[in-house]
Amino acid sequence: MRVRARFFVGAAIIVVAIGYLIVSAIRTTSEYYLTVNEAIARKAELGDQRVRIAGRVKAGTISWEPATLTLKFEMAQIPDAPAGAITPVAASPASELRVIAAGEPKPDMLAAGRDVIVEGTLGAGGNVIATQVLTSCPSKYKPKQAE
Amino acid sequence: MPDLGKLALGIALLLAVYSIGANIYGARRGAPDFVVSARHAVWAMCAMVTIAVVALWMALLRSDFSLEYVAAYSSTTLPALYKITSLWGGQQGSLLFWTWLLAIFTSIAALQNRRRNPEIAPYALAVMAGVAVFFLGMLNFVTRPFDLLAAIPAEGSDLNPLLQNYWMAIHPPSLYIGYVSSTVPFAFGAAALITGKLDDAWIRTTRRWAIVSWFFLTLGNLFGARWAYEVLGWGGYWAWDPVENAAFMPWLVMTAYLHSVMIQERKDMLKVWNLALIGLVFGLTLFGTFITRSGVISSVHSFTQSGLGPYFLTFLIIVVLSYTALLIYRSRELRSPAEFESYLSREAAFLFNNLVLVGIAFAVFWGTIFPVISEAVRGVKITVGPPFFNRVNGPLALALVFLMGVGPLIAWRRTTLDNLIRSFAAPATIGIATGIIAAGAGIRAWYVLTAFSLAAFGLGTVIVEFRRGVGARRHMLSEPRAKALMNLVAKNNRRYGGYLIHVGVIVAFVGIVGSSFFRTEVKKSVREGQSFTIGSYTLRYLGLKQTETAHLESATARIQVLRADGREVATMAPAKLFYKRPQQPATIVAIRSTPLSDLYIVLAGVDETGASATFEVFLTPLVFWLWAGGLLMVIGTVVVMWPNVRERAAIAEALSGVAARENAGEAASGGE
Numbered sequence: 001m002r003v004r005a006r007f008f009v010g011a012a013i014i015v016v017a018i019g020y021l022i023v024s025a026i027r028t029t030s031e032y033y034l035t036v037n038e039a040i041a042r043k044a045e046l047g048d049q050r051v052r053i054a055g056r057v058k059a060g061t062i063s064w065e066p067a068t069l070t071l072k073f074e075m076a077q078i079p080d081a082p083a084g085a086i087t088p089v090a091a092s093p094a095s096e097l098r099v100i101a102a103g104e105p106k107p108d109m110l111a112a113g114r115d116v117i118v119e120g121t122l123g124a125g126g127n128v129i130a131t132q133v134l135t136s137c138p139s140k141y142k143p144k145q146a147e
Numbered sequence: 148m149p150d151l152g153k154l155a156l157g158i159a160l161l162l163a164v165y166s167i168g169a170n171i172y173g174a175r176r177g178a179p180d181f182v183v184s185a186r187h188a189v190w191a192m193c194a195m196v197t198i199a200v201v202a203l204w205m206a207l208l209r210s211d212f213s214l215e216y217v218a219a220y221s222s223t224t225l226p227a228l229y230k231i232t233s234l235w236g237g238q239q240g241s242l243l244f245w246t247w248l249l250a251i252f253t254s255i256a257a258l259q260n261r262r263r264n265p266e267i268a269p270y271a272l273a274v275m276a277g278v279a280v281f282f283l284g285m286l287n288f289v290t291r292p293f294d295l296l297a298a299i300p301a302e303g304s305d306l307n308p309l310l311q312n313y314w315m316a317i318h319p320p321s322l323y324i325g326y327v328s329s330t331v332p333f334a335f336g337a338a339a340l341i342t343g344k345l346d347d348a349w350i351r352t353t354r355r356w357a358i359v360s361w362f363f364l365t366l367g368n369l370f371g372a373r374w375a376y377e378v379l380g381w382g383g384y385w386a387w388d389p390v391e392n393a394a395f396m397p398w399l400v401m402t403a404y405l406h407s408v409m410i411q412e413r414k415d416m417l418k419v420w421n422l423a424l425i426g427l428v429f430g431l432t433l434f435g436t437f438i439t440r441s442g443v444i445s446s447v448h449s450f451t452q453s454g455l456g457p458y459f460l461t462f463l464i465i466v467v468l469s470y471t472a473l474l475i476y477r478s479r480e481l482r483s484p485a486e487f488e489s490y491l492s493r494e495a496a497f498l499f500n501n502l503v504l505v506g507i508a509f510a511v512f513w514g515t516i517f518p519v520i521s522e523a524v525r526g527v528k529i530t531v532g533p534p535f536f537n538r539v540n541g542p543l544a545l546a547l548v549f550l551m552g553v554g555p556l557i558a559w560r561r562t563t564l565d566n567l568i569r570s571f572a573a574p575a576t577i578g579i580a581t582g583i584i585a586a587g588a589g590i591r592a593w594y595v596l597t598a599f600s601l602a603a604f605g606l607g608t609v610i611v612e613f614r615r616g617v618g619a620r621r622h623m624l625s626e627p628r629a630k631a632l633m634n635l636v637a638k639n640n641r642r643y644g645g646y647l648i649h650v651g652v653i654v655a656f657v658g659i660v661g662s663s664f665f666r667t668e669v670k671k672s673v674r675e676g677q678s679f680t681i682g683s684y685t686l687r688y689l690g691l692k693q694t695e696t697a698h699l700e701s702a703t704a705r706i707q708v709l710r711a712d713g714r715e716v717a718t719m720a721p722a723k724l725f726y727k728r729p730q731q732p733a734t735i736v737a738i739r740s741t742p743l744s745d746l747y748i749v750l751a752g753v754d755e756t757g758a759s760a761t762f763e764v765f766l767t768p769l770v771f772w773l774w775a776g777g778l779l780m781v782i783g784t785v786v787v788m789w790p791n792v793r794e795r796a797a798i799a800e801a802l803s804g805v806a807a808r809e810n811a812g813e814a815a816s817g818g819e
Contacts, residue, residue, distance in 0.1 A: 014502045018510065018543065021510070021542060022369065022514075025534075025539045026531055026535060030529045032528070033530040038527075065756055066672070066751065067752070069763075100555075105749060111730075111731070112261050133405065
């Protein structure tokens with residue numbers, strides 16, 4: 001039994017080490033993942049924390065300057081999935097966030113109506129200063145109801 | 148044709164249901180006729196699913212837009228190759244493809260076991276048929292590939308341009324083959340649990356399946372990474388996206404499984420662990436399918452919900468719960484008599500390697516589902532990105548490389564200090580020397596120094612092993628060196644193929660470390676004739692060529708690449724395409740790859756006149772070795788899988804031996 005116990009100690013040390021790595025890494029690297037509405041609601045408390053915000057690109061708002069690699073667009077709340085959810089008739093106040101991303105190429109998939117995840121900070125004036133704009137996939141698995 | 152496909156899927160479902168019943172009834176009542184007919188039902192089911200697949204392929208090739216699926220994922224102008232790959236370009240098709248693979252693998256397993264494993268094979272086939280019932284049920288009732296459109300469009304909406312790429316033609320099938328072939332060892336493990344035949348017959352029978360599964364998971368992950376690198380234009384190959392993680396986790400656990408079964412075969416230990424691992428692999432393949440289709444976890448690849456999530460989740464929960472219940476039910480019988488004797492033993496190295504691999508898989512799993520958990524617990528979604536995964540997995544990867552070096556050289560059971568020194572003196576010296584050289588070359592990051600030292604140590608142990616083997620053959624059989632090496636590998640292909648895979652993993656690891664730590668990036672807007680530098684290269688923008696076809700518009704930049712001494716080394720041509728339908732740009736990256744570093748140029752933007760253009764350029768050292776290591780892993784696995792006459796005979800003998808022992812044991816076991 002003593003041999004067995006020794007091995008449990010060895011295994012336990014490894015397990016604890018892995019657990020510690022996970023916990024400490026989560027503490028230092030986690031970010032809020034918010035919708036556009038949530039980001040607007042929490043703006044004050046977020047300060048200059050890095051966040052990820054999911055939204056839908058508004059038509060006619062994309063501007064792209066290739067020389068400075070500056071991309072600007074507005075994004076709105078992604079409507080709830082149609083899976084039986086009842087959307088309140090009194091629509092929530094029109095809420096948009098303006099996104100400014102500098103220094104990154106414009107993603108190929110960025111277009112009006114596409115869903116994006118923007119990573120960055122909420123700056124003054126309600127703009128999102130983005131360091132990264134991720135566009136929705138080569139999404140193969142679109143729902144039929146989309147758009 | 149669509150009607151035929153629909154009908155075939157319906158019949159296939161009935162056959163699968165029948166096969167479950169007939170297998171179980173036949174095995175329980177000792178009625179071999181039923182087992183035989185269940186086997187025939189499996190083959191008939193496979194034929195039916197094949198008909199459905201052919202029907203969908205025909206519809207795609209003929210651009211039959213009366214089918215909703217064809218209209219959604221193909222078009223008349225799509226090249227034939229991509230019409231074929233459209234089979235897995237969309238949801239219904241990919242599930243059909245999955246089911247087809249399952250049907251084929253189940254049929255092969257039925258064929259292989261028509262005389263072998265009379266006790267567990269019927270249950271294993273019943274389990275596989277059960278999985279088929281789930282997928283066929285989805286195809287018949289939930290997400291039907293042969294649904295028709297009310298109004299037939301004149302043109303389809305085409306396959307996403309990003310998927311019109313040869314890597315995308317081979318990446319999904321590789322992953323699917325890897326996923327689905329893991330069903331076979333899982334089913335035999337489950338059958339061992341159901342029947343209580345808990346010796347290692349199920350492992351031996353399905354070892355090849357497990358290796359095949361691992362092989363294709365490896366390929367699938369590599370192809371996916373290569374696709375991301377070549378097509379997406381961000382200079383990287385892995386982003387820890389949930390969809391990537393979903394493919395990576397089963398690979399990790401399968402790797403652990405392939406190692407730990409060796410301990411069971413040798414030492415009759417870790418029975419529960421092996422059964423748990425193979426259950427975990429299968430569960431993770433379902434989990435992967437679940438998260439890519441449910442929208443529960445937002446991924447760059449699929450934000451949207453497709454309504455399949457609840458079905459997959461339900462099936463996953465049923466599988467996990469019933470398998471766990473079986474494990475608990477048999478836990479008493481699964482205790483192994485043997486024990487670990489020493490930390491300094493191969494068993495210990497394998498066990499720790501297993502813990503680290505599963506630990507990595509767990510960390511990846513936790514990071515992937517963390518947003519969901521945090522939302523459930525704290526009411527707000529919190530994500531972790533690549534920094535989390537790198538931070539956790541970086542140190543664990545070091546531990547893994549270290550254990551990979553230790554494992555092959557250390558003795559089973561226990562090792563003496565003398566032995567240890569004799570085995571490890573040379574590799575350890577190589578490792579330390581490498582570290583010192585790297586530090587002398589100006590590398591200061593402790594992680595990189597450790598990584599390179601451990602990698603060299605790991606390579607050193609493999610060299611020692613090869614030298615030992617070759618030396619023994621030369622000594623005893625007086626073969627010349629080259630012949631001794633050939634024979635060594637040919638006669639022990641599992642072992643030396645395994646070492647080759649280790650070398651591949653270490654080489655790939657070096658590539659990953661180098662490319663992660665030393666990548667430089669320059670973004671520059673230049674006019675025609677102007678130049679800029681990255682690393683020791685000077686890049687001169689020569690001009691832009693714009694063309695237009697019916698399908699797309701393209702802008703191709705020409706860039707002259709000069710070395711520090713002014714010599715021209717290449718002219719590169721990054722381009723931007725604008726597809727007309729669907730209207731979407733696509734980036735064509737220009738890559739110049741050398742063993743030292745990759746020069747990677749993206750045409751980020753062009754101004755209206757074309758006189759100036761903006762480039763994003765990456766100089767990524769050592770990334771070449773990631774792909775080279777991947778290739779070595781593939782070659783090594785082929786060596787491992789190579790049919791070995793001696794081994795085949797040994798398996799046959801072992802299996803008949805097992806049967807004989809069982810028959811003898813049956814009588815004796817009453818007294819236990």
